[in-house]
Amino acid sequence: MRFETLLVHAGVEPDPTTGAIMTPVYLTSTYVQDGVGRPRQGYEYSRTKNPTRTALEASIAALEGGAYALAFASGMAAIDTVMRLLPPGSHVVVGNDVYGGTYRLFERVYRPYGLEFTYVDTTQPEQVAQALREETRMIWLETPTNPLLRVTDIQAIARLAHNHPARPWVAVDNTFATPYLQRPLELGADIVVHSTTKYLGGHSDVVGGAVVVQDPDLHERLAFLQNAVGAVPGPMDCFLVLRGIKTLAVRMDRHSANAQAVAEFLARHPKVKRVHYPFLPTHPQYEVARRQMKAGGGMVSFEVESPEEAIRVAESTKIFALAESLGGVESLIEVPAAMTHASTAGSTLEVPATLVRLSVGIEHADDLIADLEQALG
Numbered sequence: 001m002r003f004e005t006l007l008v009h010a011g012v013e014p015d016p017t018t019g020a021i022m023t024p025v026y027l028t029s030t031y032v033q034d035g036v037g038r039p040r041q042g043y044e045y046s047r048t049k050n051p052t053r054t055a056l057e058a059s060i061a062a063l064e065g066g067a068y069a070l071a072f073a074s075g076m077a078a079i080d081t082v083m084r085l086l087p088p089g090s091h092v093v094v095g096n097d098v099y100g101g102t103y104r105l106f107e108r109v110y111r112p113y114g115l116e117f118t119y120v121d122t123t124q125p126e127q128v129a130q131a132l133r134e135e136t137r138m139i140w141l142e143t144p145t146n147p148l149l150r151v152t153d154i155q156a157i158a159r160l161a162h163n164h165p166a167r168p169w170v171a172v173d174n175t176f177a178t179p180y181l182q183r184p185l186e187l188g189a190d191i192v193v194h195s196t197t198k199y200l201g202g203h204s205d206v207v208g209g210a211v212v213v214q215d216p217d218l219h220e221r222l223a224f225l226q227n228a229v230g231a232v233p234g235p236m237d238c239f240l241v242l243r244g245i246k247t248l249a250v251r252m253d254r255h256s257a258n259a260q261a262v263a264e265f266l267a268r269h270p271k272v273k274r275v276h277y278p279f280l281p282t283h284p285q286y287e288v289a290r291r292q293m294k295a296g297g298g299m300v301s302f303e304v305e306s307p308e309e310a311i312r313v314a315e316s317t318k319i320f321a322l323a324e325s326l327g328g329v330e331s332l333i334e335v336p337a338a339m340t341h342a343s344t345a346g347s348t349l350e351v352p353a354t355l356v357r358l359s360v361g362i363e364h365a366d367d368l369i370a371d372l373e374q375a376l377g
Protein backbone atom coordinates (compact mmCIF):
# COMPACT_ATOMS: atom_id res chain seq x y z
CA MET A 1 0.00 0.00 0.00
CA ARG A 2 1.13 3.55 -0.66
CA PHE A 3 1.53 6.03 2.20
CA GLU A 4 -1.90 7.73 1.88
CA THR A 5 -3.60 4.32 1.97
CA LEU A 6 -1.57 3.24 5.00
CA LEU A 7 -2.71 6.40 6.80
CA VAL A 8 -6.33 5.29 6.53
CA HIS A 9 -5.93 1.52 6.91
CA ALA A 10 -2.68 0.45 8.63
CA GLY A 11 -3.23 -1.16 12.02
CA VAL A 12 -7.01 -0.84 11.95
CA GLU A 13 -9.76 -3.18 10.82
CA PRO A 14 -13.52 -3.22 11.31
CA ASP A 15 -14.57 -4.57 14.73
CA PRO A 16 -15.10 -8.33 14.18
CA THR A 17 -18.29 -8.54 16.25
CA THR A 18 -20.21 -5.45 15.02
CA GLY A 19 -18.42 -4.28 11.88
CA ALA A 20 -17.86 -0.85 13.49
CA ILE A 21 -15.47 0.81 11.05
CA MET A 22 -13.78 2.97 13.68
CA THR A 23 -11.43 1.37 16.21
CA PRO A 24 -13.29 0.85 19.52
CA VAL A 25 -12.03 2.78 22.55
CA TYR A 26 -11.27 -0.08 24.95
CA LEU A 27 -11.88 1.67 28.26
CA THR A 28 -10.74 -1.26 30.37
CA SER A 29 -7.90 -1.74 32.85
CA THR A 30 -8.03 -5.55 32.94
CA TYR A 31 -9.12 -8.56 30.85
CA VAL A 32 -10.88 -11.81 31.77
CA GLN A 33 -8.57 -14.79 31.21
CA ASP A 34 -9.58 -18.19 29.76
CA GLY A 35 -7.60 -20.02 32.45
CA VAL A 36 -4.87 -19.30 35.00
CA GLY A 37 -2.05 -17.63 33.07
CA ARG A 38 -4.04 -17.85 29.80
CA PRO A 39 -4.92 -14.30 28.74
CA ARG A 40 -6.56 -13.83 25.33
CA GLN A 41 -4.11 -12.55 22.70
CA GLY A 42 -1.73 -11.41 25.42
CA TYR A 43 -4.15 -8.88 26.96
CA GLU A 44 -3.67 -8.99 30.75
CA TYR A 45 -3.57 -5.42 32.00
CA SER A 46 -3.82 -2.10 30.14
CA ARG A 47 -0.49 -0.63 31.24
CA THR A 48 1.10 -3.52 29.38
CA LYS A 49 -1.25 -3.74 26.40
CA ASN A 50 -4.57 -2.26 25.28
CA PRO A 51 -6.25 -2.97 21.91
CA THR A 52 -6.78 0.71 21.00
CA ARG A 53 -3.10 1.34 21.72
CA THR A 54 -2.11 -1.77 19.73
CA ALA A 55 -3.92 -0.34 16.68
CA LEU A 56 -2.17 3.04 17.07
CA GLU A 57 1.24 1.41 17.48
CA ALA A 58 0.75 -0.71 14.34
CA SER A 59 -0.34 2.37 12.40
CA ILE A 60 2.66 4.51 13.41
CA ALA A 61 5.12 1.65 12.76
CA ALA A 62 3.74 1.26 9.21
CA LEU A 63 3.94 5.01 8.51
CA GLU A 64 7.59 5.27 9.53
CA GLY A 65 8.47 2.07 7.69
CA GLY A 66 9.50 0.54 11.03
CA ALA A 67 8.90 -2.93 12.38
CA TYR A 68 7.70 -1.75 15.81
CA ALA A 69 6.17 1.33 17.43
CA LEU A 70 5.37 2.07 21.06
CA ALA A 71 2.93 4.78 22.15
CA PHE A 72 3.45 7.02 25.16
CA ALA A 73 1.53 9.54 27.26
CA SER A 74 3.48 12.46 25.77
CA GLY A 75 6.41 13.21 23.49
CA MET A 76 8.54 13.79 26.59
CA ALA A 77 7.55 10.38 28.00
CA ALA A 78 8.68 8.81 24.70
CA ILE A 79 12.04 10.63 24.82
CA ASP A 80 12.48 9.78 28.51
CA THR A 81 11.94 6.08 27.78
CA VAL A 82 14.56 6.14 25.01
CA MET A 83 17.10 7.78 27.37
CA ARG A 84 16.57 4.98 29.92
CA LEU A 85 18.28 2.63 27.44
CA LEU A 86 21.58 4.32 28.36
CA PRO A 87 23.63 3.21 31.38
CA PRO A 88 25.21 5.90 33.62
CA GLY A 89 28.50 7.13 32.15
CA SER A 90 27.09 7.13 28.61
CA HIS A 91 27.79 10.09 26.38
CA VAL A 92 25.23 11.59 23.98
CA VAL A 93 25.87 14.00 21.10
CA VAL A 94 22.89 16.35 20.71
CA GLY A 95 21.87 18.97 18.19
CA ASN A 96 22.38 22.49 19.60
CA ASP A 97 18.88 23.62 18.55
CA VAL A 98 16.66 20.92 20.08
CA TYR A 99 13.20 21.32 21.61
CA GLY A 100 13.46 23.18 24.94
CA GLY A 101 11.80 20.33 26.86
CA THR A 102 14.33 17.84 25.47
CA TYR A 103 17.19 20.10 26.59
CA ARG A 104 15.62 20.43 30.05
CA LEU A 105 15.19 16.62 30.36
CA PHE A 106 18.80 16.00 29.34
CA GLU A 107 20.32 18.74 31.53
CA ARG A 108 18.08 18.75 34.63
CA VAL A 109 17.11 15.07 34.85
CA TYR A 110 19.69 12.93 33.04
CA ARG A 111 22.93 14.85 33.69
CA PRO A 112 22.43 14.43 37.46
CA TYR A 113 21.86 10.69 36.79
CA GLY A 114 25.29 10.39 35.18
CA LEU A 115 24.74 10.90 31.45
CA GLU A 116 26.96 13.33 29.59
CA PHE A 117 25.79 15.53 26.73
CA THR A 118 27.71 17.47 24.09
CA TYR A 119 25.73 19.96 21.99
CA VAL A 120 26.93 20.58 18.45
CA ASP A 121 25.65 22.04 15.20
CA THR A 122 24.47 18.80 13.55
CA THR A 123 24.03 20.57 10.20
CA GLN A 124 27.85 20.26 10.09
CA PRO A 125 28.56 16.48 10.14
CA GLU A 126 32.25 17.08 10.93
CA GLN A 127 31.20 18.69 14.24
CA VAL A 128 29.33 15.50 15.11
CA ALA A 129 32.35 13.38 14.09
CA GLN A 130 34.63 15.43 16.32
CA ALA A 131 32.30 15.09 19.33
CA LEU A 132 32.10 11.26 19.17
CA ARG A 133 33.92 9.37 21.93
CA GLU A 134 34.45 5.75 22.94
CA GLU A 135 31.53 6.01 25.38
CA THR A 136 29.14 7.79 22.97
CA ARG A 137 25.98 5.68 22.93
CA MET A 138 23.60 7.95 21.05
CA ILE A 139 23.36 10.86 18.62
CA TRP A 140 20.17 12.87 19.15
CA LEU A 141 18.89 14.78 16.12
CA GLU A 142 15.96 17.01 15.36
CA THR A 143 15.40 18.02 11.76
CA PRO A 144 14.00 20.49 10.90
CA THR A 145 14.76 22.05 14.28
CA ASN A 146 12.54 24.08 16.53
CA PRO A 147 12.43 27.08 16.21
CA LEU A 148 15.22 27.84 13.68
CA LEU A 149 14.20 25.17 11.09
CA ARG A 150 17.79 24.03 10.55
CA VAL A 151 18.12 20.84 8.54
CA THR A 152 20.49 17.96 9.30
CA ASP A 153 21.55 15.39 6.69
CA ILE A 154 20.28 12.23 8.44
CA GLN A 155 22.01 9.89 5.99
CA ALA A 156 25.39 11.56 6.49
CA ILE A 157 25.10 11.35 10.30
CA ALA A 158 23.89 7.73 10.20
CA ARG A 159 26.85 6.74 7.99
CA LEU A 160 29.22 8.45 10.40
CA ALA A 161 27.67 6.67 13.41
CA HIS A 162 27.68 3.28 11.73
CA ASN A 163 31.36 3.59 10.80
CA HIS A 164 32.47 4.71 14.28
CA PRO A 165 33.84 1.98 16.62
CA ALA A 166 31.41 3.05 19.41
CA ARG A 167 28.46 2.47 16.98
CA PRO A 168 26.13 4.95 18.72
CA TRP A 169 22.40 4.77 18.01
CA VAL A 170 21.05 7.57 15.84
CA ALA A 171 17.75 8.87 17.23
CA VAL A 172 15.67 11.36 15.24
CA ASP A 173 12.82 13.44 16.64
CA ASN A 174 10.58 13.49 13.54
CA THR A 175 7.81 15.63 15.07
CA PHE A 176 8.20 18.61 12.71
CA ALA A 177 8.47 16.71 9.42
CA THR A 178 6.12 13.74 10.14
CA PRO A 179 6.59 10.47 8.21
CA TYR A 180 4.67 11.99 5.29
CA LEU A 181 7.53 14.41 4.57
CA GLN A 182 10.54 12.45 5.89
CA ARG A 183 11.26 8.85 6.98
CA PRO A 184 14.46 8.72 9.07
CA LEU A 185 14.63 4.89 9.36
CA GLU A 186 14.97 4.68 5.56
CA LEU A 187 17.87 7.13 5.82
CA GLY A 188 19.70 4.94 8.35
CA ALA A 189 18.41 6.15 11.74
CA ASP A 190 17.92 3.52 14.48
CA ILE A 191 15.21 5.23 16.53
CA VAL A 192 12.45 7.68 15.59
CA VAL A 193 10.49 9.60 18.21
CA HIS A 194 7.37 11.71 17.93
CA SER A 195 5.32 14.13 19.89
CA THR A 196 1.98 12.89 18.48
CA THR A 197 0.51 15.97 20.17
CA LYS A 198 1.54 17.90 17.06
CA TYR A 199 0.93 16.91 13.40
CA LEU A 200 0.03 13.23 13.91
CA GLY A 201 -2.84 14.18 16.25
CA GLY A 202 -3.24 17.37 14.26
CA HIS A 203 -6.27 18.91 16.01
CA SER A 204 -4.83 20.36 19.25
CA ASP A 205 -6.98 18.01 21.32
CA VAL A 206 -4.57 15.37 22.68
CA VAL A 207 -1.07 14.98 24.19
CA GLY A 208 0.91 11.88 23.20
CA GLY A 209 4.20 10.42 22.01
CA ALA A 210 5.66 7.48 20.12
CA VAL A 211 8.92 5.61 19.49
CA VAL A 212 9.57 3.59 16.31
CA VAL A 213 12.40 1.09 15.71
CA GLN A 214 13.44 -1.62 13.27
CA ASP A 215 15.56 -3.84 15.52
CA PRO A 216 13.71 -6.57 17.54
CA ASP A 217 16.19 -6.37 20.48
CA LEU A 218 15.80 -2.62 20.74
CA HIS A 219 12.03 -3.04 20.59
CA GLU A 220 12.12 -5.63 23.38
CA ARG A 221 14.14 -3.33 25.64
CA LEU A 222 11.88 -0.36 24.95
CA ALA A 223 8.70 -2.42 25.43
CA PHE A 224 10.10 -3.61 28.77
CA LEU A 225 10.69 0.03 29.79
CA GLN A 226 7.25 1.12 28.51
CA ASN A 227 5.61 -1.41 30.83
CA ALA A 228 8.08 -1.10 33.73
CA VAL A 229 7.94 2.73 33.82
CA GLY A 230 4.31 2.99 32.72
CA ALA A 231 4.10 6.34 30.89
CA VAL A 232 1.40 4.96 28.59
CA PRO A 233 -1.44 6.83 26.86
CA GLY A 234 -5.06 6.08 27.70
CA PRO A 235 -7.31 4.46 25.07
CA MET A 236 -9.22 7.68 24.33
CA ASP A 237 -5.93 9.49 23.63
CA CYS A 238 -4.89 6.64 21.32
CA PHE A 239 -8.21 6.91 19.48
CA LEU A 240 -7.79 10.66 18.93
CA VAL A 241 -4.27 10.23 17.50
CA LEU A 242 -5.48 7.38 15.27
CA ARG A 243 -8.29 9.56 13.96
CA GLY A 244 -5.91 12.45 13.31
CA ILE A 245 -3.47 10.22 11.41
CA LYS A 246 -6.08 9.35 8.75
CA THR A 247 -5.94 12.92 7.32
CA LEU A 248 -2.18 13.50 7.79
CA ALA A 249 -1.33 13.60 4.05
CA VAL A 250 -4.04 16.08 3.08
CA ARG A 251 -3.29 18.26 6.11
CA MET A 252 0.50 18.26 5.50
CA ASP A 253 -0.02 19.20 1.84
CA ARG A 254 -2.05 22.23 2.90
CA HIS A 255 0.22 23.12 5.87
CA SER A 256 3.24 23.01 3.52
CA ALA A 257 1.61 24.99 0.68
CA ASN A 258 0.40 27.67 3.12
CA ALA A 259 3.75 27.85 4.92
CA GLN A 260 5.60 28.16 1.61
CA ALA A 261 3.33 31.08 0.60
CA VAL A 262 3.72 32.73 4.01
CA ALA A 263 7.53 32.29 3.94
CA GLU A 264 7.74 33.85 0.46
CA PHE A 265 5.55 36.76 1.58
CA LEU A 266 7.70 37.36 4.68
CA ALA A 267 10.93 37.16 2.63
CA ARG A 268 9.65 40.13 0.55
CA HIS A 269 8.48 42.21 3.54
CA PRO A 270 10.69 45.23 4.38
CA LYS A 271 10.19 44.85 8.16
CA VAL A 272 11.37 41.21 8.15
CA LYS A 273 15.13 40.78 8.56
CA ARG A 274 15.38 37.04 7.97
CA VAL A 275 13.04 34.11 7.24
CA HIS A 276 13.76 30.51 8.28
CA TYR A 277 12.01 27.92 6.07
CA PRO A 278 13.64 24.76 4.66
CA PHE A 279 12.10 25.12 1.17
CA LEU A 280 13.24 28.72 0.57
CA PRO A 281 16.25 28.71 -1.80
CA THR A 282 18.00 31.10 0.63
CA HIS A 283 17.90 28.45 3.40
CA PRO A 284 21.48 27.29 4.22
CA GLN A 285 20.52 23.59 3.94
CA TYR A 286 18.06 24.00 1.03
CA GLU A 287 19.70 21.20 -1.01
CA VAL A 288 19.62 18.70 1.86
CA ALA A 289 16.01 19.63 2.63
CA ARG A 290 14.98 19.07 -1.00
CA ARG A 291 16.67 15.68 -1.01
CA GLN A 292 15.39 14.51 2.37
CA MET A 293 11.90 16.01 2.61
CA LYS A 294 8.85 15.88 0.36
CA ALA A 295 7.85 19.50 1.21
CA GLY A 296 8.85 22.20 3.67
CA GLY A 297 6.26 21.49 6.38
CA GLY A 298 4.08 23.91 8.33
CA MET A 299 6.60 25.70 10.53
CA VAL A 300 8.11 29.09 9.65
CA SER A 301 10.12 31.46 11.81
CA PHE A 302 11.31 34.98 11.08
CA GLU A 303 13.34 37.76 12.67
CA VAL A 304 12.23 41.36 13.06
CA GLU A 305 14.06 44.55 14.09
CA SER A 306 13.80 44.31 17.90
CA PRO A 307 12.48 42.11 20.74
CA GLU A 308 9.71 44.68 21.34
CA GLU A 309 8.68 44.44 17.68
CA ALA A 310 8.57 40.61 17.92
CA ILE A 311 6.20 40.85 20.89
CA ARG A 312 4.10 43.54 19.18
CA VAL A 313 3.67 41.44 16.03
CA ALA A 314 2.76 38.31 18.02
CA GLU A 315 0.16 40.28 19.98
CA SER A 316 -1.34 41.92 16.86
CA THR A 317 -2.50 39.00 14.73
CA LYS A 318 -6.21 38.15 14.59
CA ILE A 319 -6.27 34.73 12.88
CA PHE A 320 -2.91 33.46 14.16
CA ALA A 321 -3.63 32.71 17.84
CA LEU A 322 -0.98 33.58 20.41
CA ALA A 323 -0.15 30.14 21.83
CA GLU A 324 2.56 27.55 22.40
CA SER A 325 2.48 24.13 20.70
CA LEU A 326 2.10 23.53 16.96
CA GLY A 327 0.82 21.15 14.32
CA GLY A 328 -2.93 21.74 14.68
CA VAL A 329 -5.26 22.84 11.90
CA GLU A 330 -5.39 26.39 13.30
CA SER A 331 -2.52 28.86 12.84
CA LEU A 332 -0.50 29.85 15.91
CA ILE A 333 2.11 32.55 16.59
CA GLU A 334 4.59 32.88 19.43
CA VAL A 335 7.87 34.47 20.55
CA PRO A 336 10.18 31.53 21.40
CA ALA A 337 12.63 33.48 23.60
CA ALA A 338 9.78 34.55 25.90
CA MET A 339 7.57 31.43 25.61
CA THR A 340 8.53 27.91 24.38
CA HIS A 341 12.28 28.45 24.66
CA ALA A 342 12.46 30.62 27.79
CA SER A 343 14.25 27.75 29.62
CA THR A 344 17.19 27.94 27.18
CA ALA A 345 18.08 31.56 28.15
CA GLY A 346 21.78 31.93 28.92
CA SER A 347 22.61 28.49 27.44
CA THR A 348 24.16 27.50 24.11
CA LEU A 349 20.59 26.87 22.89
CA GLU A 350 19.41 30.44 23.49
CA VAL A 351 17.35 31.76 20.57
CA PRO A 352 17.24 35.39 19.33
CA ALA A 353 14.69 37.55 21.17
CA THR A 354 13.75 39.06 17.79
CA LEU A 355 12.47 35.71 16.51
CA VAL A 356 8.77 35.02 15.87
CA ARG A 357 7.61 31.43 15.24
CA LEU A 358 4.54 30.45 13.22
CA SER A 359 2.69 27.16 13.11
CA VAL A 360 0.90 27.71 9.81
CA GLY A 361 -2.54 26.07 9.80
CA ILE A 362 -4.82 24.87 7.02
CA GLU A 363 -6.90 28.06 6.65
CA HIS A 364 -6.80 29.98 3.33
CA ALA A 365 -3.28 31.30 2.63
CA ASP A 366 -4.59 34.73 1.57
CA ASP A 367 -6.27 35.27 4.95
CA LEU A 368 -3.09 34.24 6.78
CA ILE A 369 -0.91 36.57 4.69
CA ALA A 370 -3.36 39.47 5.14
CA ASP A 371 -3.30 38.88 8.91
CA LEU A 372 0.52 38.99 9.02
CA GLU A 373 0.57 42.05 6.78
CA GLN A 374 -1.70 44.02 9.14
CA ALA A 375 0.26 42.81 12.22
CA LEU A 376 3.59 43.84 10.70
CA GLY A 377 2.08 47.18 9.70
Ligand SMILES: *Cc1c(COP(=O)(O)O)cnc(C)c1O
Pocket: 074, 075, 076, 077, 099, 101, 102, 142, 146, 173, 175, 176, 194, 195, 196, 197, 198, 207, 208, 209
Ligand atom coordinates in the same frame (compact mmCIF):
# COMPACT_ATOMS: atom_id res chain seq x y z
C1 LIG B 1 6.30 19.20 21.54
C2 LIG B 1 7.58 18.54 21.21
C3 LIG B 1 8.12 17.56 22.04
C4 LIG B 1 7.49 17.18 23.36
O1 LIG B 1 6.27 16.54 23.19
P1 LIG B 1 5.04 16.63 24.24
O2 LIG B 1 3.99 15.84 23.58
O3 LIG B 1 4.73 18.07 24.44
O4 LIG B 1 5.55 16.00 25.51
C5 LIG B 1 9.30 16.96 21.64
N1 LIG B 1 9.92 17.30 20.48
C6 LIG B 1 9.42 18.25 19.66
C7 LIG B 1 10.15 18.59 18.41
C8 LIG B 1 8.25 18.90 19.99
O5 LIG B 1 7.76 19.86 19.18
